[in-house]
Amino acid sequence: MRKILVVVDMQKDFVDGALGTKEAVSIVPKVVEKIKSYDKNDVIFTRDTHQTDYMQTQEGANLPVEHCIEGTPGWEIDENIKALSEGATIVDKPTFGSTKLAEMIKDIAAKEDIEIELIGLCTDICVVSNALMLKAFMPEVPISVDSSCCAGVTPDKHDAALETMRSCQIKVY
Incomplete structure (x- = not known):
């Protein structure tokens, strides 16, 4: 069975x-090792991608911190991980969850048996959103999250998101 790794944001x-945190910084070495353990063809990266009008969007009104503005240094994949993303599939997403990502992986699942593993940032926003969307698109595909390769906005929100995913039959370890 093919195992696909989704590296979120x-x-x-x-x-x-x-929007960085010490918890996010601390997972980078584990994320690097996890990515290296997969074939490059089985790794999909997502990038949170906003435009210069971010502060005028609904998200910007609720999270008034400019971030991940396309083309800026903050939008780039972390420097410790960037080389591992070269040549890999990258999905730019304008919001928390990506229907494009779900459709892309659903197409793969239609042709072969797969499992999906998610890692990345932030556990309580984009990781949980994509995990739940993938589960909704493919309820019979095994989906897991490596909690040691994720960090939330706060440790409590990280734990709450992990519990939400467990409740929705996503394996968390």
């Missing part, structure tokens, strides 16, 4: 930039 702004 490991971008400078979420690691040590505008």
